[in-house]
Each structure stands twice: as structure tokens, then as C-alpha cells.
Amino acid sequence: MFSRHTTPRPRRRGLLPAALAPSALAPSALIPAALTAAALLAGPSLTQAPHSMALGAQEVDARWSSAGPAGHAPMGVMGDHTHHAGEWMASYMFSRMTMSGLRNGRTSLSVDQVWETYPMVPLEMTMDMHMPHLMYAPSDRVTLMVMGMWMDHRMDVRMANDLMAGHGHGHGGHGHGQMGQMDDGHGDHGDHGGDGGHGDHGDHGGFHTHEHGVSGWADTEVSALVTVFDRNRQRIHLNLGVGIPTGSTTATDDRMVPEHSRLGYPMQLGSGSWEARPGVTWLGQTDRLSLGAQGMGVVRVNENSEGWRRGAEGALNGWAMLRGHRWAAPGVRLEGRTRGSVSGSDAVMDPAVSPENDPALQGGQVLNGFLALNLQVPGGRPLAGHRLNLEWGGPLLQSLDGPQMGTDWTLNVGWEYAF
Numbered sequence: 001m002f003s004r005h006t007t008p009r010p011r012r013r014g015l016l017p018a019a020l021a022p023s024a025l026a027p028s029a030l031i032p033a034a035l036t037a038a039a040l041l042a043g044p045s046l047t048q049a050p051h052s053m054a055l056g057a058q059e060v061d062a063r064w065s066s067a068g069p070a071g072h073a074p075m076g077v078m079g080d081h082t083h084h085a086g087e088w089m090a091s092y093m094f095s096r097m098t099m100s101g102l103r104n105g106r107t108s109l110s111v112d113q114v115w116e117t118y119p120m121v122p123l124e125m126t127m128d129m130h131m132p133h134l135m136y137a138p139s140d141r142v143t144l145m146v147m148g149m150w151m152d153h154r155m156d157v158r159m160a161n162d163l164m165a166g167h168g169h170g171h172g173g174h175g176h177g178q179m180g181q182m183d184d185g186h187g188d189h190g191d192h193g194g195d196g197g198h199g200d201h202g203d204h205g206g207f208h209t210h211e212h213g214v215s216g217w218a219d220t221e222v223s224a225l226v227t228v229f230d231r232n233r234q235r236i237h238l239n240l241g242v243g244i245p246t247g248s249t250t251a252t253d254d255r256m257v258p259e260h261s262r263l264g265y266p267m268q269l270g271s272g273s274w275e276a277r278p279g280v281t282w283l284g285q286t287d288r289l290s291l292g293a294q295g296m297g298v299v300r301v302n303e304n305s306e307g308w309r310r311g312a313e314g315a316l317n318g319w320a321m322l323r324g325h326r327w328a329a330p331g332v333r334l335e336g337r338t339r340g341s342v343s344g345s346d347a348v349m350d351p352a353v354s355p356e357n358d359p360a361l362q363g364g365q366v367l368n369g370f371l372a373l374n375l376q377v378p379g380g381r382p383l384a385g386h387r388l389n390l391e392w393g394g395p396l397l398q399s400l401d402g403p404q405m406g407t408d409w410t411l412n413v414g415w416e417y418a419f
């Protein structure tokens, strides 16, 4: 037994209430069973069934267990596990996603190709995310979770010089000094200074590389994880989440001309909408593997104050973690994601300026693969029970409504501790 977090408690050994009796657990009856369980939220805990029942070791072992490093999913999966009554878990995750390269569908486009149409073309982007989250289980059946998200988006764009404020209207022939001044605080790009004489792109005049940066709190999630099945080393819980629009949708770059200073949809930190985030998670275990699968959706309920709404999203995850080692569990994860277009539009974003400003060019599908390593300090040592989870991966396939920037890789690093 490694920690309080992972140690089965005697009261978990109870039987399922009548509503979840075996007859109700046939696959066809899963949804009614889930609804019944949700309706019983305020009722007695799953595990307060008769303790007088003498359960043999076999039956105790037949429960899925979160013990050990393999007991949690790879770091990038949220809401994968639940907690025992009275337990808290604090967690912090750092995530970095890097993007570059333009695509339309599965076809790559060059910057020059896109530049023929747009006076601002995204080149690369780094999205850093700092995510504190807190879990608390008021009962063995229900775990509550709140997740904050602080984000830092940085994006390099190739931008026509005349999109810069104070530029004046003469095209071409800008000196390096002048461009350097516009691109304040950003000295590491080779093509500063623009290219006033670029004959192919006379319409846009000269251009330079410019960095947009936005940081702040993004949207916040509050959710309840409700266990509806817990037998035969398998467990199913519902993820009932709400997204709270705490992130900004009005980030601007004041160095640009005012009429084009509002940054595009991918740079905005929030959705500006209340969101329903429903999902369902299955967990299963063998002696050698912890397996999981999760389907999650995000539906934006209302149009935001700027007149648009992010498209619906869906994610399907499957993972496997190797069991049997006290400290470490390597694993793999496959993730399919789909994202719809933005509906409505922000009147201040001109879709002729950049593909990032076009509501119709925000959707796409991607299949990601990840390698994961979960570590946990075993019991009886300093820092016993602390977890450190690492995960790295990227797209195996991506098809985007483009021109749109593709993802290169994602790194997730997180610390977790239950108490």
C-alpha cells in the first residue's frame, strides 16, 4: 500500500446499491443505470451497502485500483480517476504545445503561397499552459474537480509593414532600424527589417516578422465525476463538466493599426461562452496493464459578447499503462480530436487580413500519439505518494480547415498529490 490516496479502505468493499445491481449493468442498460446513479447523487454512498457481508480477498481484488504509478492516466487526460470519500488531490500541470507549418486539409502550404492571399500569415506558435487543479470527493461515488488554466500564447507572423501603427502609407523601402523599433522586444528573428523590394507581393508592400503575445487566465472548468459502475476490475464514471468563461476574447496588439489590432481566434484565451463538457470514462485493469478510454465533448452554449461562438469539440482517448513497478509506469496514449468551425464572427477581425481571423478556418481533425511515464514515490519514504507524470507526443495525422497552422508536439508535465 503506497499512500492514503491509493489504499483501498474497508468501506469501499461494499456492494453496489440495488439500482446498480448486475441486471441493470448489461451494456444496453448502461444509460438508464447512469441516469439512475446521477439521480441518486444526494442519496447514500455507493459503498454504504451492508458491511456485514463478508467479502473474500478475491472479491476485494476484483476492484479496479488507482494504486501505484499506473493508477492514473497519462498526464494529458483530465478527469480520468476518482477519489475515495473525504480525499483531496492537488495537482499542477505545465503543458507546452508548439505549432508551425500551414496546412489545408492534409496538404502542406508554404508561407509564400498563403502570403499571396493574406497580408498576415502565421508562422509558428507556442502555447504554454499552467493548470492548477483541485479534486475533492464528498463520497466514494462523486468526485468534484475545479481546474484553472493560465495560458501564454506567443505567435510569430509574417506581417505587411502597413499593418503596423504609425507606419504611414508609403510602401517598400523600409530601413532595418525602423522595423526593429516596431518589433519591440523581439530580436531573434532573421527577417526583421522587412523586404521592401519583394516584387511578388507588391500589394502588401514590405513585410517583417512580428510576434504577438497574449497571456492570462483562460476558461475555468468545474466538474463532477460520478461513478456508475465498479466491478470486475472495471470502472465507469461520467464526467459532468461546465466551462466558465473566465478567459478573455478581446486580446489585441496595440502596436498594430487600430482597425486590425484585435488578434485572431486561435490567440484568444477564452471562448467567452458557457460550456457543457460531458464525458464518460472507462477504466480496466489486468495484472500487467491499466487501461482506459474516455470520450469528452465541449459544447458552447451561448454566443459570446463579441458575436461568435467556438465550434463544438470532441475527443476520444485510449491509453495503456504498464503495471508492476513500484516507482514507474510507462504507457502510451492515442487521442482523436475534432473541432468545428467558429459560428458568427467578431466584427473587428477582418478575415481578409489573416486566416486566423476567418471563422470558417478554425476547425479540423487530428490523431495524436503520446508516450507517457508516470512516477510515484512508494510508501514509507519521504514524499511518499507524490506523483510526477510526463507525457510527450504529437499528431500522427491532422486534417485542418486551412490555411491553418498544424501542431508539432505537446509536452505535459504534472505533479499530483492526494491527501
Ligand SMILES: [Cu+2]
Pocket: 081, 082, 083, 089, 135
Ligand atoms: Cu485526483
